[in-house]
Amino acid sequence: MTNSAPAIFPPSGIGDARSANQAVLDWVHDIATLTEPENIFWCDGSDQENDFLVAESIKQNVLIKLNQKTIPRSYLHRSNPNDVARVEQFTFVCTPTKEEAGPTNNWSEPAEMYAKLRGLLKGAMRGRTMFVIPYMMGPPDSPLTKVGFEITDSKYVVLNMRIMTRMGEVAVKRLGSDLNAEWNRGVHSLLDVNPERRFICHFPQDNTIISVGSGYGGNVLLSKKCFALRIGTYLARTQGWMAEHMLILGVESPEGKKHYVAAAFPSACGKTNFAMLIPPAHFKGWKVTTVGDDIAWMQIRDGRLYAVNPENGYFGVVPGTSYKSNPNAMKSIAHDTIYTNVALTDDGDAWWEGKDGPRPAHAVDWRGNDWTPESKEKAAHPNSRFTTPMRNNPALDPDVEKGEGVPISAIIFGGRRSDTVPLVYQAFDWDHGVYLGATMASETTAAATGAIGQVRRDPMAMLPFCGYNIGDYFQHWLDIGKRLTNPPLIFNVNWFRKGVKGQFLWPGFGENMRVLKWIIDRCEGTGGALKSPIGWLPSPHDLDLAELDIDHKCVAEILGIDHEEWQRELAAHKEFFDSLGGVVPEKLLEQREQLAVRFKE
Numbered sequence: 001m002t003n004s005a006p007a008i009f010p011p012s013g014i015g016d017a018r019s020a021n022q023a024v025l026d027w028v029h030d031i032a033t034l035t036e037p038e039n040i041f042w043c044d045g046s047d048q049e050n051d052f053l054v055a056e057s058i059k060q061n062v063l064i065k066l067n068q069k070t071i072p073r074s075y076l077h078r079s080n081p082n083d084v085a086r087v088e089q090f091t092f093v094c095t096p097t098k099e100e101a102g103p104t105n106n107w108s109e110p111a112e113m114y115a116k117l118r119g120l121l122k123g124a125m126r127g128r129t130m131f132v133i134p135y136m137m138g139p140p141d142s143p144l145t146k147v148g149f150e151i152t153d154s155k156y157v158v159l160n161m162r163i164m165t166r167m168g169e170v171a172v173k174r175l176g177s178d179l180n181a182e183w184n185r186g187v188h189s190l191l192d193v194n195p196e197r198r199f200i201c202h203f204p205q206d207n208t209i210i211s212v213g214s215g216y217g218g219n220v221l222l223s224k225k226c227f228a229l230r231i232g233t234y235l236a237r238t239q240g241w242m243a244e245h246m247l248i249l250g251v252e253s254p255e256g257k258k259h260y261v262a263a264a265f266p267s268a269c270g271k272t273n274f275a276m277l278i279p280p281a282h283f284k285g286w287k288v289t290t291v292g293d294d295i296a297w298m299q300i301r302d303g304r305l306y307a308v309n310p311e312n313g314y315f316g317v318v319p320g321t322s323y324k325s326n327p328n329a330m331k332s333i334a335h336d337t338i339y340t341n342v343a344l345t346d347d348g349d350a351w352w353e354g355k356d357g358p359r360p361a362h363a364v365d366w367r368g369n370d371w372t373p374e375s376k377e378k379a380a381h382p383n384s385r386f387t388t389p390m391r392n393n394p395a396l397d398p399d400v401e402k403g404e405g406v407p408i409s410a411i412i413f414g415g416r417r418s419d420t421v422p423l424v425y426q427a428f429d430w431d432h433g434v435y436l437g438a439t440m441a442s443e444t445t446a447a448a449t450g451a452i453g454q455v456r457r458d459p460m461a462m463l464p465f466c467g468y469n470i471g472d473y474f475q476h477w478l479d480i481g482k483r484l485t486n487p488p489l490i491f492n493v494n495w496f497r498k499g500v501k502g503q504f505l506w507p508g509f510g511e512n513m514r515v516l517k518w519i520i521d522r523c524e525g526t527g528g529a530l531k532s533p534i535g536w537l538p539s540p541h542d543l544d545l546a547e548l549d550i551d552h553k554c555v556a557e558i559l560g561i562d563h564e565e566w567q568r569e570l571a572a573h574k575e576f577f578d579s580l581g582g583v584v585p586e587k588l589l590e591q592r593e594q595l596a597v598r599f600k601e
């Protein structure tokens with residue numbers, strides 16, 4: 001720091017920049033010179049610092065203290081109503097050429113975007129404190145673990161990053177003093193939270209993210225979608241590993257045999273619920289444990305894929321969370337949790353649509369307005385969120401900190417589809433599995449702004465998160481397959497198929513254990529299956545449906561393949577591949593042709 005830089009604040013011994021890498025200090029100095037903050041606050045992630053920032057946030061109305069008896073150390077934040085979800089239309093991948101960003105990303109020339117962002121950031125932190133957050137993604141002793149620094153002028157971001165990452169000195173130490181060491185530079189400023197000046201920009205070649213004009217999680221907790229996925233995919237490709245939008249769970253049989261599976265579902269399709277699944281009573285002795293609920297970083301060891309969860313907390317969708325849908329999530333969010341955009345009851349509790357128990361007679365809704373059960377508006381925003389430490393999860397897997405990761409036996413793709421796609425089926429091999437991932441689709445939800453309920457292709461649930469050309473990403477998947485001697489089996493699931501009357505055919509939630517069990521049986525080589533044009537399909541008796549109250553007609557319907565629907569699906573696959581403008585690898589085009597041929601056989 002030079003003399004002209006602002007003083008480090010607070011001077012009380014909280015936070016310390018002295019041990020930081022000079023390259024980081026130079027960058028901090030550059031951003032401080034540009035944004036002109038009143039103070040620089042070097043975050044250390046300590047309890048003392050957290051208490052200080054929580055108290056300040058309450059004073060400034062950034063946080064509302066919830067009832068400390070019923071939900072200890074938990075707080076509510078209300079975001080600006082214009083700022084409640086990720087903004088894909090303002091998210092950019094800035095690579096030297098447009099081709100590198102590919103057909104699925106908004107692209108801008110890096111120099112142009114840097115100039116525009118520097119213009120917006122000029123003086124942006126005047127009168128504000130600039131926080132510097134050192135953080136680490138991944139377990140402390142993992143070769144996959146990476147360091148990032150986020151500069152922000154939002155206390156809410158600091159408090160959330162402390163939950164979502166391993167923050168503070170641990171990251172500074174991991175980085176060390178090598179000026180050429182790899183680390184992610186993240187700059188965030190709220191500016192005036194104006195959608196017209198909202199940009200989430202990634203510079204993969206520089207390992208840099210700049211996000212302005214938003215205070216909403218996915219846009220501003222730069223560790224998550226921006227670093228662990230968009231920049232992560234770029235690093236993964238160049239370094240030969242995988243960064244995926246996948247939960248990771250462990251399944252242990254009563255005999256103590258354990259498998260791990262990774263699953264990619266688009267946003268708000270029940271990833272957190274699946275990651276925390278509690279098996280129904282019939283599956284006595286079976287245990288499901290959570291390694292991660294959103295992101296998997298995977299590497300090859302001894303011809304197998306091993307996964308770590310780079311995160312340290314969960315940023316989950318609140319509405320619909322209940323003791324019925326996800327008891328482990330309910331226990332996780334019963335303390336030490338930051339709620340965003342839920343309703344506030346008169347006794348200081350958090351409330352949302354789908355919570356257990358009766359609706360409150362009166363509450364204050366997510367916008368801060370009075371709400372009663374007669375109100376037309378929802379009390380909690382459909383994309384309201386909880387931020388909670390993974391340590392709160394009663395089903396946390398004991399190997400979550402294991403540096404080498406957990407070995408993955410199966411990869412599951414899935415989406416929200418009312419028709420066409422059966423409950424579960426298995427790919428014939430890795431390349432066919434890549435095709436299942438590449439052609440995945442889902443009906444859109446509230447996790448991103450835009451229309452809800454439309455079928456959108458979302459390859460590997462990565463459409464909004466792949467930080468480079470999607471064609472090269474597909475090729476990377478195919479290349480990884482060539483290096484695996486013991487590859488995970490690949491499956492596709494759909495919990496959301498509906499009957500003719502529009503009713504869900506499958507009960508979902510804990511009952512998804514029945515599907516998981518079949519997947520594990522297939523990994524063990526014991527599960528039965530029928531060969532179908534789309535892959536290996538269980539027959540109704542291959543699934544353990546004992547003690548499940550389900551109509552046999554429903555089971556047949558949910559496992560069925562309607563040839564007409566699949567002709568439309570095949571056409572949609574072609575249309576999607578064509579829309580990508582020639583980047584899809586030949587191998588996947590062949591997969592489509594083979595699928596078409598199998599339907600004619």
Ligand code: OXD
Pocket residue numbers: 086218266267268294315447448
């Ligand atoms: C998320 C998302 O927040 O996928 O995890 O949108």
Ligand code: MN
Pocket residue numbers: 245266267294
């Ligand atoms: Mn996600």
